[in-house]
Amino acid sequence: MTAYAIDVEHLSKSFRGKRVIADLSLRVAEGEVCGFLGGNGSGKTTTMRLLCGLLLPDGGRGTCLGIDLLTGADEIRRQVGYMTQRFSLYGDLTVAENLDFVARLHGVRDRSAMIREAVERAGLGGYLHQLAEELSGGWKQRLALAAAVLHKPRLLLLDEPTAGVDAKARREFWDLIHEFASEGMTVLVSTHYMDEAERCARVIYLAGGHLVVQGTAAEVVAQAHITVIEAVGGAVETAAPRLRHQPGIETATVFGRALRVTGSDGATLRAAIAAAGVGAFDWREVEPRLDDVFIHMLNNPPAGISYGEEG
Amino acid sequence: MRLFAWQRFRAMIGKEARQLRRDRGMVALTLVLPMIQLFLFGYAINMNPRHLPTALVSADHSRYERDIVTALENTKYFDIHLYPTEQAAEEALRRWDVMFIIDIPPNFERDVLHGASPSILIDADGSDPTAIGNATAAVTALGANVLARDLPPDPRLRPAQAAYQTILHARYNPEQITALNIVPALIAVVLTFSTLVSTAMAITREREMGTMENLLVLPIQPAEVLLGKILPYVALGYLQVSLVLSIAVLVFGVPVAGSLTLLLGAIGLFIACNLALGFVISSLARTQRQAMQMAQFVFLPSMLLSGFLFPFRGMPVWAQVIGDVLPITHMLRIARGVLLKGNGWPEIAPDVWPMAAFGLAIGALAVLTYRRTLD
Numbered sequence A: 001m002t003a004y005a006i007d008v009e010h011l012s013k014s015f016r017g018k019r020v021i022a023d024l025s026l027r028v029a030e031g032e033v034c035g036f037l038g039g040n041g042s043g044k045t046t047t048m049r050l051l052c053g054l055l056l057p058d059g060g061r062g063t064c065l066g067i068d069l070l071t072g073a074d075e076i077r078r079q080v081g082y083m084t085q086r087f088s089l090y091g092d093l094t095v096a097e098n099l100d101f102v103a104r105l106h107g108v109r110d111r112s113a114m115i116r117e118a119v120e121r122a123g124l125g126g127y128l129h130q131l132a133e134e135l136s137g138g139w140k141q142r143l144a145l146a147a148a149v150l151h152k153p154r155l156l157l158l159d160e161p162t163a164g165v166d167a168k169a170r171r172e173f174w175d176l177i178h179e180f181a182s183e184g185m186t187v188l189v190s191t192h193y194m195d196e197a198e199r200c201a202r203v204i205y206l207a208g209g210h211l212v213v214q215g216t217a218a219e220v221v222a223q224a225h226i227t228v229i230e231a232v233g234g235a236v237e238t239a240a241p242r243l244r245h246q247p248g249i250e251t252a253t254v255f256g257r258a259l260r261v262t263g264s265d266g267a268t269l270r271a272a273i274a275a276a277g278v279g280a281f282d283w284r285e286v287e288p289r290l291d292d293v294f295i296h297m298l299n300n301p302p303a304g305i306s307y308g309e310e311g
Numbered sequence B: 001m002r003l004f005a006w007q008r009f010r011a012m013i014g015k016e017a018r019q020l021r022r023d024r025g026m027v028a029l030t031l032v033l034p035m036i037q038l039f040l041f042g043y044a045i046n047m048n049p050r051h052l053p054t055a056l057v058s059a060d061h062s063r064y065e066r067d068i069v070t071a072l073e074n075t076k077y078f079d080i081h082l083y084p085t086e087q088a089a090e091e092a093l094r095r096w097d098v099m100f101i102i103d104i105p106p107n108f109e110r111d112v113l114h115g116a117s118p119s120i121l122i123d124a125d126g127s128d129p130t131a132i133g134n135a136t137a138a139v140t141a142l143g144a145n146v147l148a149r150d151l152p153p154d155p156r157l158r159p160a161q162a163a164y165q166t167i168l169h170a171r172y173n174p175e176q177i178t179a180l181n182i183v184p185a186l187i188a189v190v191l192t193f194s195t196l197v198s199t200a201m202a203i204t205r206e207r208e209m210g211t212m213e214n215l216l217v218l219p220i221q222p223a224e225v226l227l228g229k230i231l232p233y234v235a236l237g238y239l240q241v242s243l244v245l246s247i248a249v250l251v252f253g254v255p256v257a258g259s260l261t262l263l264l265g266a267i268g269l270f271i272a273c274n275l276a277l278g279f280v281i282s283s284l285a286r287t288q289r290q291a292m293q294m295a296q297f298v299f300l301p302s303m304l305l306s307g308f309l310f311p312f313r314g315m316p317v318w319a320q321v322i323g324d325v326l327p328i329t330h331m332l333r334i335a336r337g338v339l340l341k342g343n344g345w346p347e348i349a350p351d352v353w354p355m356a357a358f359g360l361a362i363g364a365l366a367v368l369t370y371r372r373t374l375d
Ligand SMILES: Nc1ncnc2c1ncn2[C@@H]1O[C@H](COP(=O)(O)OP(=O)(O)OP(=O)(O)O)[C@@H](O)[C@H]1O
Pocket: A015, A016, A020, A038, A039, A040, A041, A042, A043, A044, A045, A046, A047, A085
């Protein structure tokens, strides 16, 4: 039997009558790096807050690290590291002071060694005595990550840790995340970047507070049953809007000189393109990507589920 | 998990103290504001309260005594209660129960008739000069004709000079300098401003800055947050007290008649009351703006109904009831009593208990309203 670091059932949460999380059941195996995806307002942050006890669910139950969500908030606080989406350390304290404060609250033994280790891993060495509010966005993120892992949590919740982080640092962040996982930490990490989703062992896609799909990236793509065809040429910009409104075509998107068109199957797609009469392109079928899949899912919700107004 | 751990508590204090030190504007404000208030309020507004409680000690129950009592009561300034002995009346004066003692000497009637012009001694509580000012003037204005109706009709039998004299004696503050009344009270006012606002902001600020999200997810208990945030401000409060007291003594010549230790102890309780109240505000308010507005809601009655600006005795009963709930009302009496009257524990105790009760009740409310989630 697999042990689950996160195992929750039928969670729901409303804010002032507005349902934000609806009947969410979620399992994340121990030691897994799990990507958490979904559009703006789909409920990722809210779910993470429910998981670490920052919000009380209106309904549902479950465990985090085997500890009951509803009764074990104190214990969960000690074993979970949570990096918030918005920077939430103290701007008027230095990097070192912030880390020291967090370490003390966690009652970390051998504080200075642990802080040194976290600082080294996050590459914060040169900034120890700088006020946190004076750090650039990317460095704030590194500080927040260092603070979240100081006490060696068993479960790490990272809410868009790489938002605003440059490409090289983003790669380093992910190397770190995998390092943590190899040490036994379970990581649930939300992101809007598809390349990051592909670095996760599993992804969970959320829309309108519902879980839409979960699995490995390949599984998710295979389950989706969509076809993507692509053409390269000079006139793609003018063709795209006309294709977009053609029945049988779900999306038509320009990427540089390439035009990417998605639909449920190849034959319908080609027929629709011909009907639109956008001229001669050399259409080739290509592999669907995760973002193609997610957009398809949003456009074709399973019966009985409405995703609300976001997409 | 333990409900209180020294390490977490100390970490919280350390963090707050650091943030406080770096908040230059805040520190400047807490040191400059008291000085401005001190000099602004150094001169008081003259008010005219009536129905001041008055003790009558009479060694000679005669019709002349009744005439005088009636005349005094007709001025509307005095509510006269009979006290059996001079000691009892003295005690009442020290406890703020009465503001005047009227002492009618033995053989008053005989001396009036013999033309000996006996003296009525009136002791007034000078520690609140605005309160007694007009009342004492009214006494002097009464003059001798009060007794006219009851004096013998035959002019030859009437005393040659004034039938009696009044000797007025303002106690505790003989020169009736208003500053002596206002300045000790400023200790309480200044503390209300600084401690209430700073704690009202303490939690709200974390919420507004977004740091609350992180603090709530850390394993820290409410009591540790509360006390850890409060203590640095207690220290700041005492700094203000010493500043105000020094200026009060050196510039305004306020005496220190009682025990300074006793006063500082009572101030500690007073600070705790304000901090607890600030905490309740900061748990209820969503933004710092809201917190400020709620603090204003406390300031207004604190200034108006406590006996700081307007004499407590001059207020209607409902206002006195509200005033009695506020810790500042009691702190004012304690500060004035200890500094001016040299009051000790027995005299200040009746004002300490209401403060302690307020502090406990509000402290419990603070712990109860502290939310451990973002809901
Ligand atoms: N405290 C709150 N009060 C009211 N509504 C809230 C609150 N927090 C979140 N919401 C609403 O809940 C929904 C989900 O928000 P949430 O922050 O969980 O989305 P998200 O998936 O993290 O979005 P993003 O990708 O933009 O970070 C949104 O519609 C938001 O407006």
